Structures are given as C-alpha cells and as structure tokens.
Amino acid sequence: MIQFTKPNNINGAELVAELAAVGVTINTQTSPLIDGAGNFWLDISNSDEAKAAPIVAAHNGTVIAPDNSAAKAALLAKLGITADEAKLLLG
Secondary structure: OEEEOOOOOOOHHHHHHHHHHOOOOEOOOOOOEEOOOOOEEEOEOHHHHHHHHHHHHHOOOOOOOOOOHHHHHHHHHHHOOOHHHHHHHHO
C-alpha cells in the first residue's frame, strides 16, 4: 500500500480506470482506501508509484451517480410493480 495526497473529489471506479490507462494495476479488493485518519492509500506495486502519482494528483472524479434508470425500470417490470408501488413497499 502506498499513501498519496487525497484528491478533493474521488470516484474510485474512475480512478482505477485512469490508472489502468497508464498501465498501473491496482488491487481493487483493498483499495482505493481512505483510512480512519483521512489518509488516502492505493494497493499498487512500488514500481508503479511514479506512474500513479501524477494521475492521482490530477484526478477529479465525478460526484454524480451514474444513470441506472433503465436497469431500475427493467427490474420493476420483472417484479410487476410500478415505481410508486416500490416506494410504498420500501417506505
């Protein structure tokens, strides 16, 4: 695990993709990780630290959740209920 300065906006999936684009392999089972003290860690090879540093420093992840309305609609259709009925069921 290597510690980096935490970006202001982190999107783990985007960061992993950005790192992969420059050939940095990250253990996604253990990182990205922000520990209890607010430190930012990536589980990557020591030899990849120099390649990863500028990517992490430039990372500005989106904070908007991806649109998955089509998947939600398909699930509701399979269940045979409407969105309003799902809201009532879930409270």
